[in-house]
Amino acid sequence: MSSIVVRGLDESVKARLAAQAKQHGRSMEAEVRDILTKAATRPNIGLALLEAGQATGGVEELPVPERADTARAADFS
Numbered sequence: 001m002s003s004i005v006v007r008g009l010d011e012s013v014k015a016r017l018a019a020q021a022k023q024h025g026r027s028m029e030a031e032v033r034d035i036l037t038k039a040a041t042r043p044n045i046g047l048a049l050l051e052a053g054q055a056t057g058g059v060e061e062l063p064v065p066e067r068a069d070t071a072r073a074a075d076f077s
Contacts, residue, residue: 014028021031050064 017031018028021028024031024034026034047064050062053062
C-alpha cells in the first residue's frame with residue numbers, strides 16, 4: 001500500500017478532519033483515506049448521463065469528443 005505526506009495543511013483543516021474522523025468513529029488517517037478514495041473513484045457525470053440516455057434510447061448517434069486538455073485550477077485572483 002502506498003503512502004503520501006501532505007505538507008502545508010492549514011491547522012483548521014486538520015482540526016475539521018479530526019472532528020469528522022471522531023464523528024465517524026475512526027482515525028484521522030482512515031478518514032482521509034476514505035475521502036481520497038471517494039474523490040478519486042467518483043464517476044464522470046457526463047459519461048453517466050450519456051450512458052443513462054443510451055439505455056433509454058435515442059442518443060446512440062450522439063458524438064462524444066475526446067478530451068485532450070488537462071484539468072487546471074481556477075484562478076480567482
